Amino acid sequence: MDLSVDIAGLRLKNPILTASGTFGYGLEFMPYGNLTSLGGIVVKGLSWEPRQGNPMPRIAETSCGMLNAVGLQNIGVESFVEKKLPLLPWSEVPVIANLYARDAEEFARLAEYLADQEGIAALEVNISCPNVRAGGVLFGQDPFQAAEVTKAVKDKAGTKPVIVKLSPNVTDITAIAKAGADAGADALSLINTLSGTAVDIRTRKPRLANVVGGLSGPAIKPVALRCVLQVCRALHLPVIGIGGIASAEDVLEFILVGARAVQIGTANFLRPDMSFQIAARLPELLKELNVSSWEKFRGTLEA
Amino acid sequence: MPEPILFEKPTLKALLHPACIETTVVSLTRVGSISGPDKPLWLLDLAMPNRSRWRPGQFVMLRPASWGFEPLWARPFSICMAEGGVLRVFFQEVGRGTAALTKIRSGETVVMWGPLGNGFAVKPHTPTLLLAGGIGLAPFIGYARAHPTLESLHLILGHRQDKSCYPLNLLPAGLSREVLRQETEADLQSFVRHLEEIIQAYSARDSLVLVCGPHPFLRVVHGLVLKHGVMTQLSLENRMACGVGACLGCVVEAVQGPPLRVCAQGPVFWATDVKF
Numbered sequence: 001m002d003l004s005v006d007i008a009g010l011r012l013k014n015p016i017l018t019a020s021g022t023f024g025y026g027l028e029f030m031p032y033g034n035l036t037s038l039g040g041i042v043v044k045g046l047s048w049e050p051r052q053g054n055p056m057p058r059i060a061e062t063s064c065g066m067l068n069a070v071g072l073q074n075i076g077v078e079s080f081v082e083k084k085l086p087l088l089p090w091s092e093v094p095v096i097a098n099l100y101a102r103d104a105e106e107f108a109r110l111a112e113y114l115a116d117q118e119g120i121a122a123l124e125v126n127i128s129c130p131n132v133r134a135g136g137v138l139f140g141q142d143p144f145q146a147a148e149v150t151k152a153v154k155d156k157a158g159t160k161p162v163i164v165k166l167s168p169n170v171t172d173i174t175a176i177a178k179a180g181a182d183a184g185a186d187a188l189s190l191i192n193t194l195s196g197t198a199v200d201i202r203t204r205k206p207r208l209a210n211v212v213g214g215l216s217g218p219a220i221k222p223v224a225l226r227c228v229l230q231v232c233r234a235l236h237l238p239v240i241g242i243g244g245i246a247s248a249e250d251v252l253e254f255i256l257v258g259a260r261a262v263q264i265g266t267a268n269f270l271r272p273d274m275s276f277q278i279a280a281r282l283p284e285l286l287k288e289l290n291v292s293s294w295e296k297f298r299g300t301l302e303a
Numbered sequence: 304m305p306e307p308i309l310f311e312k313p314t315l316k317a318l319l320h321p322a323c324i325e326t327t328v329v330s331l332t333r334v335g336s337i338s339g340p341d342k343p344l345w346l347l348d349l350a351m352p353n354r355s356r357w358r359p360g361q362f363v364m365l366r367p368a369s370w371g372f373e374p375l376w377a378r379p380f381s382i383c384m385a386e387g388g389v390l391r392v393f394f395q396e397v398g399r400g401t402a403a404l405t406k407i408r409s410g411e412t413v414v415m416w417g418p419l420g421n422g423f424a425v426k427p428h429t430p431t432l433l434l435a436g437g438i439g440l441a442p443f444i445g446y447a448r449a450h451p452t453l454e455s456l457h458l459i460l461g462h463r464q465d466k467s468c469y470p471l472n473l474l475p476a477g478l479s480r481e482v483l484r485q486e487t488e489a490d491l492q493s494f495v496r497h498l499e500e501i502i503q504a505y506s507a508r509d510s511l512v513l514v515c516g517p518h519p520f521l522r523v524v525h526g527l528v529l530k531h532g533v534m535t536q537l538s539l540e541n542r543m544a545c546g547v548g549a550c551l552g553c554v555v556e557a558v559q560g561p562p563l564r565v566c567a568q569g570p571v572f573w574a575t576d577v578k579f
């Protein structure tokens with residue numbers, strides 16, 4: 001079967017993307033597989049200026065999952081475009097930039113800069129970051145701010161599709177999804193990490209220097225599936241499912257509830273060829289299940 | 304046999320191409336017998352088809368297939384030896400991952416990626432002091448076995464467990480060495496004094512000091528080598544999730560510039576380049 005999918009005009013040869021922050025700048029994984037066998041690559045969150053990130057320890061292993069408080073350490077958008085992007089096979093596999101900013105103007109500046117870059121296929125807006133202009137409230141936790149930042153990016157993004165990446169740390173994820181859609185998002189990706197912590201009873205210290213971090217990995221898959229199901233039922237934008245995906249079976253679970261594509265995140269740490277393995281296994285699995293087209297399978301959950 | 308590669312500064316990217324393979328356990332052997340509350344030390348041998356190019360000080364990530372999602376991450380292990388189609392690591396049970404690893408049986412599948420990181424400098428005709436704290440002996444076994452001029456090496460192993468717990472038989476017979484046990488606080492203090500004397504002696508000539516061991520040991524040695532101004536490389540063993548430079552969970556603070564990823568830019572660093 002033809003595995004390709006279309007996300008707001010962006011053609012992916014298969015629905016397997018890599019999740020931001022779990023696949024470096026893509027280059028780190030070149031020894032372990034062929035990047036062009038993936039549907040696309042979402043790179044580490046980029047900010048305008050380089051950022052040093054949070055103090056150590058930044059990661060902690062939990063039951064079937066992990067916490068991270070990396071704090072968006074990155075080389076800055078210009079260094080990425082000048083030093084990393086030319087080394088990626090961007091003409092054969094879409095490279096999606098994930099944007100991180102502290103206010104709407106910075107988001108707009110990132111979008112404007114990237115709109116002119118030939119090697120960038122789409123923009124993914126990480127709205128799970130604090131808005132310094134609004135006292136540090138997360139953009140993604142308030143429909144008005146989510147709409148403001150979506151519009152700021154969309155206005156400057158030119159022809160690049162804009163994907164808004166939703167946080168699950170909200171009471172009603174469909175309210176944020178609708179706000180993003182109304183403000184011009186071309187697609188939605190969900191979920192980002194779940195807020196959590198871990199502590200050590202012997203040292204009486206938190207296991208992350210930042211105390212609170214984001215939970216990811218297989219442990220969060222049921223939450224992610226529920227969020228994708230709710231959003232797909234509530235509106236008609238293309239949805240990219242993310243959260244705990246670690247096999248081709250998991251990929252189909254997200255597509256069954258309505259996702260058009262998926263991102264592999266923490267599972268890339270279980271083995272560096274994970275995304276390539278899943279992409280290679282997917283056609284066999286579809287054959288086993290007698291699925292002959294995405295249209296006949298996507299969103300067909302009988303409930 | 305490993306290939307000694309000569310270089311002055313650790314290169315930013317590994318020169319040898321790593322790969323991810325599914326290998327099998329050849330054997331898991333407990334080394335010596337432990338007294339007190341500490342956990343045992345082990346040698347794990349894995350089949351290593353066609354992978355013979357590595358540098359001492361490099362490491363591999365290991366994740367038994369039987370782990371499922373628990374523990375989640377693979378664990379990094381310094382390459383102790385890789386000869387005759389077998390890759391050997393030396394480890395101590397210190398947490399969830401290493402405890403789970405002691406349950407593995409011969410023939411089981413392990414996902415392995417590597418060799419990773421940069422490895423230690425090799426300067427054949429420079430007097431080279433190898434400072435190992437306990438389990439930090441692991442990379443120096445391969446280092447000494449591969450070194451072209453054994454006469455220029457001297458190893459000091461500081462250890463807490465009985466001597467039988469360390470596979471000293473794997474070291475080349477002609478390697479000059481001191482094996483010193485620290486059981487009490489007083490032993491530890493005299494060991495540190497001895498280290499300082501030796502480091503001072505090495506600082507008086509063109510020399511190289513290489514260090515591997517637990518964090519408190521590295522900290523003490525780091526202080527001493529900076530004080531005496533001797534060319535020193537330290538192998539750091541931070542917590543790692545990916546091992547390939549993607550998660551940014553393993554970083555160490557740099558003297559200059561952004562944090563350094565221990566897995567991709569180390570694990571071996573010049574003492575003057577890192578803060579900890």
Ligand SMILES: Cc1cc2nc3c(=O)[nH]c(=O)nc-3n(C[C@H](O)[C@H](O)[C@H](O)COP(=O)(O)O)c2cc1C
Pocket residue numbers: 019020021022044045046068070072098126165191192193215216217218220242243244245263264265266267550551
């Ligand atoms: C170490 C780490 C770093 C991450 N960095 C980013 C980031 O820079 N931007 C972003 O939008 N999401 C980031 N994420 C979130 C992931 O992209 C993904 O949404 C989340 O981990 C859930 O998927 P998973 O369970 O498959 O990992 C990061 C996750 C991890 C584990």
Ligand code: FES
Pocket residue numbers: 542543544545546547548549550551552553554564565566567
């Ligand atoms: S262990 Fe992931 S970046 Fe080093």
